[in-house]
Amino acid sequence: MDRNLLLTLRYNGAYFHGSAVQKNAVTVCGTLQPALERIVGEKILIKCCSRTDAGVHAEMFCLSFHTKSSIEPQRLVLALNNSLPEALAAYACREVPPGFHARYSCLGKRYLYKIHNSPVKNPFLIDLCCHHRYPLDVERLNRACQDFLGRHDFSAFCASGSDVADRVRTITDCSLRREGELVSFEVAGDGFLYNMVRIMVGTLLKMSYGRIAPDAIPEILRARERKNAGPTAPAAGLYLKEVYYDLPDPEN
Amino acid sequence: MDRNLLLTLRYNGAYFHGSAVQKNAVTVCGTLQPALERIVGEKILIKCCSRTDAGVHAEMFCLSFHTKSSIEPQRLVLALNNSLPEALAAYACREVPPGFHARYSCLGKRYLYKIHNSPVKNPFLIDLCCHHRYPLDVERLNRACQDFLGRHDFSAFCASGSDVADRVRTITDCSLRREGELVSFEVAGDGFLYNMVRIMVGTLLKMSYGRIAPDAIPEILRARERKNAGPTAPAAGLYLKEVYYDLPDPEN
Numbered sequence: 001m002d003r004n005l006l007l008t009l010r011y012n013g014a015y016f017h018g019s020a021v022q023k024n025a026v027t028v029c030g031t032l033q034p035a036l037e038r039i040v041g042e043k044i045l046i047k048c049c050s051r052t053d054a055g056v057h058a059e060m061f062c063l064s065f066h067t068k069s070s071i072e073p074q075r076l077v078l079a080l081n082n083s084l085p086e087a088l089a090a091y092a093c094r095e096v097p098p099g100f101h102a103r104y105s106c107l108g109k110r111y112l113y114k115i116h117n118s119p120v121k122n123p124f125l126i127d128l129c130c131h132h133r134y135p136l137d138v139e140r141l142n143r144a145c146q147d148f149l150g151r152h153d154f155s156a157f158c159a160s161g162s163d164v165a166d167r168v169r170t171i172t173d174c175s176l177r178r179e180g181e182l183v184s185f186e187v188a189g190d191g192f193l194y195n196m197v198r199i200m201v202g203t204l205l206k207m208s209y210g211r212i213a214p215d216a217i218p219e220i221l222r223a224r225e226r227k228n229a230g231p232t233a234p235a236a237g238l239y240l241k242e243v244y245y246d247l248p249d250p251e252n
Numbered sequence: 253m254d255r256n257l258l259l260t261l262r263y264n265g266a267y268f269h270g271s272a273v274q275k276n277a278v279t280v281c282g283t284l285q286p287a288l289e290r291i292v293g294e295k296i297l298i299k300c301c302s303r304t305d306a307g308v309h310a311e312m313f314c315l316s317f318h319t320k321s322s323i324e325p326q327r328l329v330l331a332l333n334n335s336l337p338e339a340l341a342a343y344a345c346r347e348v349p350p351g352f353h354a355r356y357s358c359l360g361k362r363y364l365y366k367i368h369n370s371p372v373k374n375p376f377l378i379d380l381c382c383h384h385r386y387p388l389d390v391e392r393l394n395r396a397c398q399d400f401l402g403r404h405d406f407s408a409f410c411a412s413g414s415d416v417a418d419r420v421r422t423i424t425d426c427s428l429r430r431e432g433e434l435v436s437f438e439v440a441g442d443g444f445l446y447n448m449v450r451i452m453v454g455t456l457l458k459m460s461y462g463r464i465a466p467d468a469i470p471e472i473l474r475a476r477e478r479k480n481a482g483p484t485a486p487a488a489g490l491y492l493k494e495v496y497y498d499l500p501d502p503e504n
Contacts, residue, residue: 012375057376086383087375123264123339124309128376131338 004100005073006064006247007036007080008092013057013235014127015087020051028052028061028088035083039076040069047102049243050109050192055127055235059112060091062243064102094250102243108172110242111197113185113233115205117178129182130237132205136183140214141204142176147217148187148200149174155224157200158193159232167193167224176204186241195232203230256352257325258316258499259288259332260344265309265487266379267339272303280304280313280340287335291328292321301354301495302361302444307379307487311364312343314495316354346502354495360424362440362494363449365485367457370433381434382489384457388435392466393456394428399469400439400452401426407476409452410445411484419445419476428456438493447484455482 009032017025021033029046037044049062071079073093080090099105116122116129117136125131151170158167173188185201203220206212212220212230220228261284269277273285281298289296301314323331325345332342351357368374368381369388377383403422410419425440437453455472458464464472464482472480 010375012378015375015378081372086373086378089372089375091372120333120341120343121338123262123267123341124380126264126267126338 001070002066002068002098003070004064004066004096004098005076006062006094006096006100006102006245007076007090009058009061009063010089010091011058011061012087012127013052013055013238015085017054018052018056019048019058019061028058029063031085031088032063032080035080036065038083039079040067040071042068049102049106050240052238052240053195053235056238056240057128058240060242061240062102062106062245064096064100064105066098096247100245100247105245106243107246108188108190108244109192109240110173110186110188110244111192112239112241113187113197113201113237114239115183115185115201115237116181117183118181122181127236130201130234132183134208136178136205136208138176138178138183141208144204144207144214144217145174145176145185145187147215147221152221153224154193154196154221156220156226156229157196157203158226159195159199160226162194164193169193169196174200188242197238198233198235199226199229199231201230201233201237205233206230253322254318254320254350255322256316256318256348256350257328258314258346258348258352258354258497259328259342261310261313261315262341262343263310263313264339264379265304265307265490267337269306270304270308271300271310271313280310281315283337283340284315284332287332288317290335291331292319292323294320299354301358302492304490304492305447305487308490308492309380310492312494313492314354314358314497316348316352316357318350348499352497352499357497358495359498360440360442360496361444361492362425362438362496363444364491364493365437365439365449365453365489366491367435367437367453367489368433369430369435374433379488382453382486384435386460388430388457388460390428390430390435393460396456396459396466396469397426397428397437397439399467399473404473405476406445406448406473408472408478408481409448409455410478411447411451412478414446416445421445421448426452440494450485450487450490451478451481451483453482453485453489457485458482 019028171189271280423441
């Protein structure tokens with residue numbers, strides 16, 4: 001009997017050249033696939049919730065695959081963690097309806113961007129945060145974040161060269177918060193363009209220098225020109241935090 | 253005019269083969285010394301508060317050196333951080349009396365050992381914690397910690413092969429605490445033998461399996477046999493946290 005399984009992972013992006021399989025690089029799926037195929041005993045086709053770039057982390061990354069294996073989902077998680085490297089961990093596995101697809105069934109995602117805001121770099125945050133040495137007025141920048149909320153064409157916040165046609169996305173939550181030296185940018189929405197979160201952060205950082213006006217975001221969105229937004233912030237601060245699906249409660 | 257300077261560092265031990273200079277390995281002092289000599293413009297002799305092994309971290313590591321340079325201590329810190337790698341940061345610098353020696357003037361130290369206590373490894377704690385998958389009864393182990401307090405011969409908690417003659421040390425603080433999945437062992441004392449903290453932790457972990465009795469520490473201390481204590485816990489969990497000196501308050 002063929003089952004469709006949804007697997008949830010967590011990984012440290014510093015150890016991978018992104019999530020998608022590549023011929024000559026260590027990637028998340030390139031590491032996961034052979035381990036998974038050894039356990040289920042057959043070739044499988046993995047569908048991922050999205051792609052992440054080299055250096056980008058995931059607190060939650062989802063993928064689905066069909067398998068003839070009858071392995072119990074909890075056992076699959078244990079077996080995977082016995083063979084995966086420390087930088088990649090399986091957290092949960094459950095059966096989902098046959099038509100479920102980790103990418104096409106996804107209703108939305110939440111990203112977190114971590115900024116270490118301090119004059120001196122912290123040796124224990126290497127690869128885990130973006131370091132920003134100049135003071136950040138978090139309250140003011142958080143007000144600017146509110147301009148991202150709602151349904152907009154995010155062409156200005158998409159890496160040039162991306163060939164996605166529909167660039168309209170809906171942002172449901174967007175905020176900047178400080179906890180000591182850690183400044184966290186969080187954004188949730190129904191979908192994200194290539195480099196969109198990193199360009200949003202780069203825009204806020206440029207705003208903090210006074211080189212983008214505090215009220216400029218609505219106009220940048222309207223003009224749909226990549227060059228009006230800020231630079232792409234480094235990969236190391238970015239975490240895929242949650243992936244949303246409409247699924248019945250798991251049976252156990 | 254010759255001045256004696258005390259410099260405080262922080263480093264991520266995963267990036268170094270220990271603190272002491274080695275011919276063919278990247279070490280803390282091997283990285284610091286050329287950077288420091290370029291800034292003060294002369295050869296210097298560095299005295300360190302202690303040695304740390306490969307993989308061991310320092311939230312605070314102190315060293316002193318004499319220099320003819322008139323550079324202002326705060327400028328020295330800035331200049332160092334401009335040339336040091338991200339894994340090694342300078343935090344403070346101050347002038348100290350001519351006879352001060354980072355090792356011989358040291359009154360005591362505090363170490364922290366971080367245990368990530370969870371069935372599944374956390375990809376974001378690689379090299380920063382020791383992972384322990386089985387449940388820890390922190391309250392019971394914390395009671396056992398109290399047996400380390402006071403003045404004892406710690407021969408049983410010293411790496412075999414160490415040629416230190418006097419193995420009597422005084423422990424002034426010793427505890428085990430839990431904060432969610434993080435279990436922290438903290439110990440302060442007037443001095444520590446080679447691998448002493450890691451063997452203390454290894455003994456507590458072996459106690460957690462029931463393979464050392466909960467009240468066995470006094471007898472292990474008395475017998476002074478390394479084989480009676482537990483194994484040496486991994487380097488990755490260990491942090492030198494504080495170094496104590498009797499110094500006048502800094503002038504500024």
